[in-house]
Amino acid sequence: MSWILIVEQALNGLQFGLMLFLLAAGLTLVFGIMDMINLAHGSLYMLGAFLAATLVQATGSFAAGVLLAIPATAILGMLLEVSVLRTLYSRDHLSQVLATFALILIFNEAVRIVWGPDMPLPMPAALSGPVQLLPGMYYPAYRLLIIGVGAAVAALLYLLVARTRIGMLVRAGASNREMALAMGVNIPWLFTLLFGVGAGLCAVAGALLGPLLAVQVGMGENILILAFVVIVIGGIGSIRGALVGSLLVGIVDTIGRAFLPILFGLFFQPRVASAAGPAIASVLVYLLMAVVLYIKPQGLFPARG
Amino acid sequence: MTRYLLALAWTAAGLLPLPAQAADKVKIGFISTLSGPSAALGIDIRDAFLLSVKLNGGKLGGLPAEVIVGDDQFKPDVGRQLAEKNIKLDKVDFLTGFVFSNIMLASVPVAFENKVIYVSPNAAPSPLAGKQCNPYFFAASWPNDAYHEAAGQYATTKGYQAVYMLAPNYQAGKDSLEGFKRFYKGRVAGEVYTQLGQLDYSAELAQVRAAKPEAVYIFLPGGMGVNFIKQFVAAGLSKDIQLITPGFSSDQDIIRAVGDPMLGIFDAAHWALDLDNAANKKFVAEFEKEYKRLPTVYASQGYDTALLIDSAVREVKGRIENTEGVRMALKSAKFQSVRGPFRFNRNQYPIQNYYLRVVGKDSQGRLVNRTMGTIFKDRGDAYVQECPMK
Numbered sequence: 044m045s046w047i048l049i050v051e052q053a054l055n056g057l058q059f060g061l062m063l064f065l066l067a068a069g070l071t072l073v074f075g076i077m078d079m080i081n082l083a084h085g086s087l088y089m090l091g092a093f094l095a096a097t098l099v100q101a102t103g104s105f106a107a108g109v110l111l112a113i114p115a116t117a118i119l120g121m122l123l124e125v126s127v128l129r130t131l132y133s134r135d136h137l138s139q140v141l142a143t144f145a146l147i148l149i150f151n152e153a154v155r156i157v158w159g160p161d162m163p164l165p166m167p168a169a170l171s172g173p174v175q176l177l178p179g180m181y182y183p184a185y186r187l188l189i190i191g192v193g194a195a196v197a198a199l200l201y202l203l204v205a206r207t208r209i210g211m212l213v214r215a216g217a218s219n220r221e222m223a224l225a226m227g228v229n230i231p232w233l234f235t236l237l238f239g240v241g242a243g244l245c246a247v248a249g250a251l252l253g254p255l256l257a258v259q260v261g262m263g264e265n266i267l268i269l270a271f272v273v274i275v276i277g278g279i280g281s282i283r284g285a286l287v288g289s290l291l292v293g294i295v296d297t298i299g300r301a302f303l304p305i306l307f308g309l310f311f312q313p314r315v316a317s318a319a320g321p322a323i324a325s326v327l328v329y330l331l332m333a334v335v336l337y338i339k340p341q342g343l344f345p346a347r348g
Numbered sequence: 349m350t351r352y353l354l355a356l357a358w359t360a361a362g363l364l365p366l367p368a369q370a371a372d373k374v375k376i377g378f379i380s381t382l383s384g385p386s387a388a389l390g391i392d393i394r395d396a397f398l399l400s401v402k403l404n405g406g407k408l409g410g411l412p413a414e415v416i417v418g419d420d421q422f423k424p425d426v427g428r429q430l431a432e433k434n435i436k437l438d439k440v441d442f443l444t445g446f447v448f449s450n451i452m453l454a455s456v457p458v459a460f461e462n463k464v465i466y467v468s469p470n471a472a473p474s475p476l477a478g479k480q481c482n483p484y485f486f487a488a489s490w491p492n493d494a495y496h497e498a499a500g501q502y503a504t505t506k507g508y509q510a511v512y513m514l515a516p517n518y519q520a521g522k523d524s525l526e527g528f529k530r531f532y533k534g535r536v537a538g539e540v541y542t543q544l545g546q547l548d549y550s551a552e553l554a555q556v557r558a559a560k561p562e563a564v565y566i567f568l569p570g571g572m573g574v575n576f577i578k579q580f581v582a583a584g585l586s587k588d589i590q591l592i593t594p595g596f597s598s599d600q601d602i603i604r605a606v607g608d609p610m611l612g613i614f615d616a617a618h619w620a621l622d623l624d625n626a627a628n629k630k631f632v633a634e635f636e637k638e639y640k641r642l643p644t645v646y647a648s649q650g651y652d653t654a655l656l657i658d659s660a661v662r663e664v665k666g667r668i669e670n671t672e673g674v675r676m677a678l679k680s681a682k683f684q685s686v687r688g689p690f691r692f693n694r695n696q697y698p699i700q701n702y703y704l705r706v707v708g709k710d711s712q713g714r715l716v717n718r719t720m721g722t723i724f725k726d727r728g729d730a731y732v733q734e735c736p737m738k
Contacts, residue, residue: 047558051557052551059548059550161605165607181584183584185582186582255582256547256548257547257574265547297550321542321543
């Protein structure tokens, strides 16, 4: 096992973690500030990817297609908030889960009707090969782009939340919603805007992951579960928690898949190792969550004191 | 009184054995996966089967054919219900169509219990080739591990000393790599089982790069394979490492989804677009004309299944109620398969050739599989000794 392999796996973990962050950021704000469980967050990720695939095809340019898909998904998200989700804020969590689960089914079928079961979204040709980072170390150019964009968006989001007036209102809402309302913050407007930002971030993740994975119906469900794990680990409502949680989950998942089978191979028979390695690796993320919850039941960075 | 006698005469006539007479039509129950993410395979089999019937003037073996198409929705229970409906209500003469082993295994016992013949256009699991071989089961495709064995043999012939293998962590995944290793004699550089349905292979690809194998063999059906191949090429691994797949993982449907990164992949299959025989040339040309796309191995199997049934019905001169006669006729397999030489083993699994194919461009610049040679000639399967049927 060489250090090149370790660096490469760390980059893989970073890339996966940053993409998870884009999803978890929107989810944690909606959950933390509006106290709303939105299972349909994954559907926005799917919609973002399908819109990006369509727009890339229509414009003939990857960058233009992706950049157009972000505001388009954000507008769709805001429309969804105004028309459906707004009425759910005052309901209990069970009603929210039921209603947004219904939304998942509706979105999946609607996408199937409009686009069919999947859409091609090819990688831009210039980025489809590997680049040499260090002597003897190659890394796919496209994954580097994802890391770059993910890091830039994370930094922007941090500035937005920590340094701007809107960010201040968001933080106020997250730590004490009633008090923020009493101080005259226009909460309905803030919620709609926030939801739009969350949807836009979903579109970034969906559009960037589309060429690596697949743009298909139901793509949001698997990743949504991990996004929930992230916000529970990070502390609900906290952007910083979402970032740390995402990177932790991304790295633990990648390292587990890469090195656990090797580690098991040192101690067990090959037959046992090849069976147990992948099995343990697939639950490692949930073990991490259990450990974090045992030590800090509110998550690593609780938004509310 | 006369009326009474007449009734008696009718009853007696009804009890007497009638001389065997040809039926007026042949009914086929066709159940396949036609919706959901895996629908493309079932659709290809169905389209090719119906094309074969159509080219035959809507007949099979001289009898007008009625094909009752059902969608199992990728669910074993739905497949079983449809099979029961086909057999008990529609009283079909043959059952066919299933793509996936698990759905087929849940559904075909209904056919076996009612002595209805099932001709498989795809799934051909090992148990039905060995101990549980069944007189009412005919595989017109290839045994489930045949492609893996052929790929393993190719790796041995080519002299590869280090092959890295990947498959999903479930029974079929493990069986496939066992099949590969049965004929691969070199060193196993790595044997990795990933999650079923996994879409991102970055961690595994980094391991592959570190292991520096000469070739990588993958059994990753459907979307998993699409993603793996795209990411394998994007990581730059295709320059130094030869990717080998089973035939269905680099067929026309996967080529459509992946595109140019497919170039240069080697695979093993029992059929290819460019196989040089009259039946195949007609099939490829007619399929493309009818459906405006190139056929896959699945399509070739659907087409062959119809040809096989056609030959059997013709052989028994339309007397399809004589199930034993139909069985014998099927077993003799007197038809021109698009795959070339074809006959049945005593377990009613095929004995046939397996070819080495490579993804390249045809004269029109389209990405297709081209035949490079024959890996196995007249190959049966590893389980036939365990089959008690004569």
